Amino acid sequence: MSKEENRGQWGSRSGFILAAIGSAIGLGNIWRFPYVAASNGGGAFLIPYLVALFTAGIPLLILEFAMGHKIRSSAPGVFAKLNKKYEAIGWFQTLIAFFITTYYVVIIAWSFSYMFFAFTGAWGADPKAFLFGEYLNLTDNPLNLGGLNLKVAVPLLLVWGINYGVLRMGVKNGLEKANKIFMPLLIVALLVIVVRGVTLPGAMDGLDYFFSPDFSKLSDPNVWLAAYGQIFFSLSICFAIMYAYASYLPKKSDIVNNAFMTGLGNCSFSLISGIGVFSILGFMAHQQGVSVADVSSAGVGLAFIVFPTAINQLPGMNGLIGAIFFITLIFAGLSSSMSIMEAVVAAIADKFKLTRTQALNRFAIASGALSLLVATDGGLYVLDIVDYATNQYGIVIAGILELVVLGWLFNLESVRTYVNELSDFAIGKWWIYAIKGTSFLLVLILALKIKGEIAAPYEGYSWDALGVYGLGVMMIITLGSFIMSKKKASDEFHDAIYKETLGNELKIED
Amino acid sequence: MSTGAIIVAVCSMTLLWGGFAICLRIAMKPENK
Numbered sequence: 001m002s003k004e005e006n007r008g009q010w011g012s013r014s015g016f017i018l019a020a021i022g023s024a025i026g027l028g029n030i031w032r033f034p035y036v037a038a039s040n041g042g043g044a045f046l047i048p049y050l051v052a053l054f055t056a057g058i059p060l061l062i063l064e065f066a067m068g069h070k071i072r073s074s075a076p077g078v079f080a081k082l083n084k085k086y087e088a089i090g091w092f093q094t095l096i097a098f099f100i101t102t103y104y105v106v107i108i109a110w111s112f113s114y115m116f117f118a119f120t121g122a123w124g125a126d127p128k129a130f131l132f133g134e135y136l137n138l139t140d141n142p143l144n145l146g147g148l149n150l151k152v153a154v155p156l157l158l159v160w161g162i163n164y165g166v167l168r169m170g171v172k173n174g175l176e177k178a179n180k181i182f183m184p185l186l187i188v189a190l191l192v193i194v195v196r197g198v199t200l201p202g203a204m205d206g207l208d209y210f211f212s213p214d215f216s217k218l219s220d221p222n223v224w225l226a227a228y229g230q231i232f233f234s235l236s237i238c239f240a241i242m243y244a245y246a247s248y249l250p251k252k253s254d255i256v257n258n259a260f261m262t263g264l265g266n267c268s269f270s271l272i273s274g275i276g277v278f279s280i281l282g283f284m285a286h287q288q289g290v291s292v293a294d295v296s297s298a299g300v301g302l303a304f305i306v307f308p309t310a311i312n313q314l315p316g317m318n319g320l321i322g323a324i325f326f327i328t329l330i331f332a333g334l335s336s337s338m339s340i341m342e343a344v345v346a347a348i349a350d351k352f353k354l355t356r357t358q359a360l361n362r363f364a365i366a367s368g369a370l371s372l373l374v375a376t377d378g379g380l381y382v383l384d385i386v387d388y389a390t391n392q393y394g395i396v397i398a399g400i401l402e403l404v405v406l407g408w409l410f411n412l413e414s415v416r417t418y419v420n421e422l423s424d425f426a427i428g429k430w431w432i433y434a435i436k437g438t439s440f441l442l443v444l445i446l447a448l449k450i451k452g453e454i455a456a457p458y459e460g461y462s463w464d465a466l467g468v469y470g471l472g473v474m475m476i477i478t479l480g481s482f483i484m485s486k487k488k489a490s491d492e493f494h495d496a497i498y499k500e501t502l503g504n505e506l507k508i509e510d
Numbered sequence: 511m512s513t514g515a516i517i518v519a520v521c522s523m524t525l526l527w528g529g530f531a532i533c534l535r536i537a538m539k540p541e542n543k
């Protein structure tokens with residue numbers, strides 16, 4: 001059996017593209033993008049958004065696809081192949097993926113519960129009271145976790161079961177086949193929501209709010225930062241996923257066009273979901289006699305409070321449309337969660353030469369146990385703070401470290417030559433400037449974030465809570481990445497990665 | 511919907527979905543398969 005077959009390999013190009021788009025399309029495309037766009041200039045936001053896609057999102061995808069494909073290893077292997085000292089950066093990204101898994105699966109579990117609640121109307125006339133009270137049984141403060149919430153833990157077991165089953169079947173028979181089923185179903189479910197949404201009274205007001213351009217916002221630097229932030233967080237870049245996915249590509253594979261399709265596919269989906277979300281918000285505002293801005297929200301509030309309220313007010317087929325909405329969240333969530341898990345499983349399997357099942361078992365036990373913490377009565381607080389810490393700080397720091405090493409210390413021209421040699425079409429020198437420029441932007445985003453944090457702690461949480469779940473998790477990730485990079489590697493990893501480092505450029509003939 | 515909103519909706523959809531379709535078409539060419 002060849003080395004590639006041992007690690008697993010995509011069976012087809014379409015399988016890889018669907019899996020990469022499936023990874024990029026997640027809950028954020030449905031519940032974050034529409035709100036960010038509408039509150040940052042509406043239609044005018046799409047200008048910085050597209051600029052960010054072409055100057056940061058796609059260039060970073062090309063970089064990660066190229067390195068994963070060439071080195072044929074997960075993130076720790078990619079960085080260790082450049083220089084053993086950099087391996088910790090790969091583990092830093094991998095551990096971010098590990099912690100994101102612990103809460104991401106819980107949100108998918110809620111979506112499963114709500115899919116059934118849509119038919120029974122369990123949330124009643126007050127979805128907010130139902131979510132925080134009857135369903136989550138939320139405690140009074142973040143440091144009081146209460147007990148395990150079985151209403152969350154039972155669907156959580158189902159979510160883990162699906163992810164475990166898919167990952168255990170491998171790259172071609174598991175990830176590829178699952179994405180070939182989930183992605184078309186996701187698109188169909190979203191289109192049903194869009195068609196239902198735009199045919200409701202008041203839908204056009206919602207779409208007007210979403211698309212109407214306020215060009216004066218283009219002179220606001222915060223709008224541009226929001227656009228780069230949205231692109232950055234939406235494409236599954238800088239937290240180990242795309243290295244692992246690209247490492248399963250056959251040797252003769254396109255890089256550039258695959259990256260363009262992944263980026264464009266992700267953003268096209270976001271736009272459609274924005275139409276679905278805002279047409280229904282427009283209907284809801286129409287029913288309540290308020291403006292669309294008054295009902296516009298994002299995240300957990302949009303999915304589990306605002307949408308159930310809107311579903312209550314639908315003129316017919318409430319249960320069915322509600323269930324289909326939560327099915328879109330489930331499919332979008334699963335296609336992302338399995339990619340996040342794969343990033344960790346691949347890293348463990350590569351370094352310690354474990355079989356896929358051995359690595360998966362170790363990962364599932366550790367991450368599954370931690371996810372139970374998020375399935376407690378106070379789990380929503382843990383979820384919120386860990387999500388904030390890993391996304392707003394962890395991924396940005398990981399991105400800065402990645403771009404310092406790959407963007408400034410590594411010879412990007414050699415990467416450009418490498419991808420142009422393989423790809424359907426070539427990229428020019430603009431790509432190098434885009435990568436280097438993005439590194440400055442990430443530093444700026446991080447600096448502004450820290451400045452804002454000092455002025456007002458996130459969501460008014462106590463410093464104790466932010467320290468335990470936010471800073472605590474970030475410290476575990478940092479320490480863990482050094483510990484993992486110092487652990488003894490298998491002989492195979494030693495020979496393939498440490499023994500012959502790449503230096504600072506990619507060589508095509510290798 | 512206002513005219514501005516319609517123009518933005520059509521242009522952004524065309525650019526994103528059109529861009530995706532062009533890339534897909536390039537990938538489907540026999541020499542790129």
